[in-house]
Amino acid sequence: MKPKEHGEDLLPMAISILELDAPGGADTLVLSKRLAMDVINMCIEVDITDPRAIWGVHHAQYAKQMLESPSPVAESLWIQLFAFFKLVPMKSEDTDVYQQFKHDILTSYILRSLSITAPTDDQADDLVATITKPKLIKNISPKIKCAAFDALASFPPPELYPLIPLPVDFLTNVLVPEADSLVQVSPQVLESLSGGPSSLLTGLLFHEIDNMRRAVFKALATDMGVNRNALEAGGGGEGDAADKELGKARRILKDLGSEGREKWVLGKSAAAVRSGLAAASLFLPVSLLADDLKAASSSFDPSTTTLPRLTAYKDLVNGLRDLSISDHPLIRAEAVTVWIAFWMSRLRALVSVPVQDQPGENNKDPMTSVEWLFKNSLQELEKRLREAKQPVPCANVIFSLVGLVSAASSLSVPDASENVSRMISLLISEYGRKFAVSSSATADQNFNTSELQKSDEVQFAVCLGLSYLARLLFPTDEVSFGVIISQLQNELMFSVSDDSQSGFAAGYGATIVLHSLVLSPSPNVPLISQLTSLVSENLLDPTNISSTAFCGLAIGLSNCLRDLKEFADIESVAELNVDGVLNAIVDRFLLSVEEEEGKRMMKWNRVLCLC
Numbered sequence: 001m002k003p004k005e006h007g008e009d010l011l012p013m014a015i016s017i018l019e020l021d022a023p024g025g026a027d028t029l030v031l032s033k034r035l036a037m038d039v040i041n042m043c044i045e046v047d048i049t050d051p052r053a054i055w056g057v058h059h060a061q062y063a064k065q066m067l068e069s070p071s072p073v074a075e076s077l078w079i080q081l082f083a084f085f086k087l088v089p090m091k092s093e094d095t096d097v098y099q100q101f102k103h104d105i106l107t108s109y110i111l112r113s114l115s116i117t118a119p120t121d122d123q124a125d126d127l128v129a130t131i132t133k134p135k136l137i138k139n140i141s142p143k144i145k146c147a148a149f150d151a152l153a154s155f156p157p158p159e160l161y162p163l164i165p166l167p168v169d170f171l172t173n174v175l176v177p178e179a180d181s182l183v184q185v186s187p188q189v190l191e192s193l194s195g196g197p198s199s200l201l202t203g204l205l206f207h208e209i210d211n212m213r214r215a216v217f218k219a220l221a222t223d224m225g226v227n228r229n230a231l232e233a234g235g236g237g238e239g240d241a242a243d244k245e246l247g248k249a250r251r252i253l254k255d256l257g258s259e260g261r262e263k264w265v266l267g268k269s270a271a272a273v274r275s276g277l278a279a280a281s282l283f284l285p286v287s288l289l290a291d292d293l294k295a296a297s298s299s300f301d302p303s304t305t306t307l308p309r310l311t312a313y314k315d316l317v318n319g320l321r322d323l324s325i326s327d328h329p330l331i332r333a334e335a336v337t338v339w340i341a342f343w344m345s346r347l348r349a350l351v352s353v354p355v356q357d358q359p360g361e362n363n364k365d366p367m368t369s370v371e372w373l374f375k376n377s378l379q380e381l382e383k384r385l386r387e388a389k390q391p392v393p394c395a396n397v398i399f400s401l402v403g404l405v406s407a408a409s410s411l412s413v414p415d416a417s418e419n420v421s422r423m424i425s426l427l428i429s430e431y432g433r434k435f436a437v438s439s440s441a442t443a444d445q446n447f448n449t450s451e452l453q454k455s456d457e458v459q460f461a462v463c464l465g466l467s468y469l470a471r472l473l474f475p476t477d478e479v480s481f482g483v484i485i486s487q488l489q490n491e492l493m494f495s496v497s498d499d500s501q502s503g504f505a506a507g508y509g510a511t512i513v514l515h516s517l518v519l520s521p522s523p524n525v526p527l528i529s530q531l532t533s534l535v536s537e538n539l540l541d542p543t544n545i546s547s548t549a550f551c552g553l554a555i556g557l558s559n560c561l562r563d564l565k566e567f568a569d570i571e572s573v574a575e576l577n578v579d580g581v582l583n584a585i586v587d588r589f590l591l592s593v594e595e596e597e598g599k600r601m602m603k604w605n606r607v608l609c610l611c
Helices: 003-019 030-045 051-068 075-090 096-113 142-153 157-163 167-175 177-181 187-193 196-211 214-223 228-233 241-265 271-283 291-298 311-322 335-351 367-387 391-410 416-431 456-470 478-494 502-518 525-540 547-571 578-589 598-610
Strands: none
Touching (some): 003 051, 030 051, 030 075, 051 075, 075 096, 075 142, 096 142, 096 157, 157 196, 241 271, 241 311, 271 335, 311 367, 335 391, 335 456, 367 391, 391 416, 416 456, 456 478, 456 502, 478 525, 502 525, 502 547, 525 547, 525 578, 547 578
């Protein structure tokens, strides 16, 4: 159907079909009614009509008939009605009449259908009073409930917050009411979280993330002269008020970035925050550097320049010195990401410079400068890696090397792809832990290993680096994948101490490799099955791995579970036991929950794990 071409003709017919018979009647086929409601929704989507007009002309009375029908109303009709409700905020108008209409739909139909009411001051501690109101729809099915949550998710979070219970109560008693007695994760509970509830939870979380600290920067921008109203209103033409205010905001960001970077470079910050300032400065894009640094980073003549004269080199040296790996595994996991962002920004700045603006007699292709920076930076880092005698400097150089090769490969820099295999071979042969083939021997027993190869810091860097390099391989390169998977698996089994962070990197890295294979245009099913089995078996039976390794596997799996489950459903990957794995993760993380305070916290934590 082409709604734009035929909608005006079909809309009156669709309304007429619905008026032929009551919602619960049998004179008109349910399929015909469902198609008629679907046609009306399509006409609203393409702006042939609007929700308020349809509500006034037909749907208000029809919804009342559906609610008062003495005979059961088909599930598909309720789903179509909630699909209509979903369009109400999407087609919102900035008028008092429409805003009142939207509020009525939200409170009188959607929230009442889900038996959700906002707690009053007297009911704040009595959640039962807020969720036991009589339901608008009798015997609401899971599919209808999912459609209602989907409609609820389409409303802006600021409009929902005053109307729903407190977050903890809303999650545990409304989204997943089964959490009170949830001991094992059932397929039914997992299914109840997908679709509408998942969309609603995602929307609320994204809004919270986007606005958590934004007020601080908005206030700062206002103090510096940015007109927030003009900035938020947007604009259509070039040079309008919004563009001018956006330019002011960019200058403020530039000033903030430059100030933080200057404190880091000049050593004016306290020792406790130097590592954080280093990471923030390395993340800083070239476009937000001071004008002189931006010009120097975006254009230079390779024939007359040496690497130590570049701003990128100075930042590299300072970063290798100041960027420390925190003891917390979640922060450790971002060690490679920082350097990927740094090298991506520095290389991309050279690619984006027009040819005529390049220095030099012949205005060569800007990729020449990119190749030069990549080649010389790679040589410098490899030199520093060979000279590193202490674990922490060695680990930092590995992180930067992996970040450089990853960024260059993403930008299709010549020679970058062939360096991927070379880096993998270098890390495993020279810095990775050696594992004995014999089951009776232990790692390092029959090898002449260096102190760096025995270091937990270096092995953490090796495992994390290998997993990021695996993302750059073709799925058909089974030899390289096999070497990486073997190294990660051996490290996973060897690092049995709960103080060993290399076990976390091995577990987390295995899921990174798995995710990259799943998202590949041509997935390698045998490798995916092998890694899925490795991850699942160790989560289901963690007796042979450390708690940090289990944590790495669990956190990594949470990042790729949705994509992995979709792939497994299509390819029938038998090694993936979603129910069992989630149960194992929930049980492992909740072993130490106290009894009294624990019932509420257990319910809350289980919901978080499930989501």
